Amino acid sequence: MSAKTGPAGETVGSRVRFIHSTDPYTRLKPGTLGTVVFIDDLGTLHVKWDDGSGLGLVPSEDIWSHILPAYK
Numbered sequence: 001m002s003a004k005t006g007p008a009g010e011t012v013g014s015r016v017r018f019i020h021s022t023d024p025y026t027r028l029k030p031g032t033l034g035t036v037v038f039i040d041d042l043g044t045l046h047v048k049w050d051d052g053s054g055l056g057l058v059p060s061e062d063i064w065s066h067i068l069p070a071y072k
Helices: none
Strands: 015-020 033-039 046-050 063-067
Touching: 015 046
Parallel strands: none
Antiparallel strands: 015 033, 015 063, 033 046
């Protein structure tokens, strides 16, 4: 069984940066960082945001960027 991946190659543990959501109730600000904790069968990225919130990102509705790990 292979791990699920998001549209930009995200996997559980990936870091993402929030850009925009269609959710009118979210308090997330553009630039907020978070960690992917689960990817469901629809491709929604469930994220634990560094500000404490837990908004899931829907590929066809929300905008975010995948933060690639730094090379050492």
